[in-house]
Amino acid sequence: QKEVEQDPGPLSVPEGAIVSLNCTYSNSAFQYFMWYRQYSRKGPELLMYTYSSGNKEDGRFTAQVDKSSKYISLFIRDSQPSDSATYLCALGTGFGNEKLTFGTGTRLTIIP
C-alpha cells in the first residue's frame, strides 16, 4: 500500500464549477499537509499548507484536513481555465527541512 494515494484523474469540469481533489494517507506520523499546482513544463508551485485538522481558506482555494480519517482535500471554487494543471498533495512528518511524500497528482482541466 502506498503511503499516499491520490486519484490521478484526469478530471474535467466546466468553468465556474466547484472542484474537489483528494488524497488519503496511511502514516499517522504525517503532520504537515501541502498542495502544489504544477503547470506543464514547470515545477510544482506551492498553493497551500496546513498542519492541523480543519479548513484553511485562501481566496478560491480551501484545504481541508481530517487526521482521524487520514484524508485531505483541496476545494477550488468558481474554477477558471487558468486552474487547469496537475495538483499534487504532499505530506511531511516535519516541516520545511524534511522529506515530502507526494501523491501521484490529479490532472485537472477546466472547460470554458
Next chain:
Amino acid sequence: SAVISQKPSRDICQRGTSLTIQCQVDSQVTMMFWYRQQPGQSLTLIATANQGSEATYESGFVIDKFPISRPNLTFSTLTVSNMSPEDSSIYLCSVAGGGNQPQHFGDGTRLSIL
C-alpha cells in the same frame, strides 16, 4: 519565497554518459533536496544535501549513480551517471527557507536518454 534556477532545463543524452544538473538559489538555505518525477508517478526524493556534509540518500538511490555536491549555501549539483533509458525523467531541486517554511521547487530538468 526563494527563486530557484535549474540548468539545463532539458537535455537528450546517450546511454552510458553522465549529466550534471545545477541548482542555484537566490538566498542562503540550509538544506536542498533533489527529487525525481517519472511519468505518471509521484515525485520521489533522491537525496537531501546539507552544505559541508555528505548528502543523505533515500532507499533505492546510491551515491555512485547520483553523486551530489553542495559547495555553499546557495548551490548544489546532481549528477546522473552511466545513464540508461530508465533514467529518463524530470529532476527537480527544492529548498526550504528558515524556520517553518515549506519547500519550493525549481522548474526542473527534463532528461531523455536515447
